[in-house]
Amino acid sequence: MQKSFKDRVLFFLLGSKLSPYQHTHHGVLLLGGVGYLACSVFNFLLKTSDIILVYIQFSVFLTTLVIWYFSRWQRQYHTMAIVFIFLTALVALPFNWVYNAGLSGPTYFLNLCTLAYISVAFRDFGVYRTIGQVLTIVTPLALVFLDLYRPELVFTYPNGLAKALDLSFSFVVTCLLLLLMMKSYSQRYRLERDKAESLAQQLRVLSEQDALTGLHNRRAMDRYIRNYQQESLVFSLGILDLDHFKKLNDQWGHSYGDEVLCQFSSLLNTIALEHKGLAVRLGGEEFVLLLPFGSEQALTCYQKLSDQLNEAELAHGSITFSAGLIAAKQAEPQDILLERADKLLYAAKHAGRNRIYTDTAPKLGSC
16 A cells, blocks of 8 residues: 555654654654754744854754764664763753753753653663663752852843743743653554554464465464354365375475475465365365355365366376365364364275265265
8 A cells, every 4th residue: 555645754754663662763853853943043033042052952953863864864773862862961951051041941841851751762771771861860950059159150041031931932842842752652652562463463373374385274273163163153164185195295206295285275275265264284285174154065165176176287297185074063072073074084085085075975075
């Protein structure tokens, strides 16, 4: 299915949703960069901070874009995430404190926002996450002493209006960033859940699939039979066995034997799909076909399969199969079900092979 324009743009900016951490982190990088840009423009226009801070904030914006580029497009997510931690904790926040009114300014808001981000986003970064958390907590506490003992180094607001405007703007920006981060991380957890469910589904499919032929295996058959029986559905079950397969394997080799198995499996699966049934490889040259109707109607499908197999283009001539076909009884244990079909299969093979025996006419039904 073709992606929408929005999906293509998000993929370009954030990367694949199959990597939830990277996907979300790239979003936060871009949001944080835009936040620094907005702050620099606000401070420049309203003169609510020292002009040096405007340059620093704009530089952090550009640096964040560079970090995003190397993380998104140069596959340096881990390294760039660590760089971003230290850029924020050691450069952006301390300079914001000094050049944006210190204790009277909005830096505490930004520190809390940064601490929340580092704590949630970098949980798998071990010591780097801890260092980032410590720096985010300790740095503003240390800078308090700058306000107390060297107040001349800290920018002060020119008037009360500038302070009110700056604190209000910083508060709004911080709230928006926190809301966007919460939204991003709820999306990340949803992506992780979807990815886990997708992987679980893939594992279930693989665990119920025969590696050579692609048919279902015994595990899948057991589940289908349980479902049929729990819902009291009518179904038939047949065990099919390729005639003289061992001789064919010995004469032409296992590679050709695999080719025959795959060819037969393809025909068997086509029959199953046409009638919303299930084709199963039990092992070796033995197969099961489940169909959602009785054995009399199913016999027509088996005879059709026999005709198709006779017409199949195989390098060393056509092959045949024998089958035991039964209609399931209500609440019949699965082992009894398989045992009845297996006895009919044995009778068909004992009678000369290349025939289908059913529970309605066990002496009838030669292919």
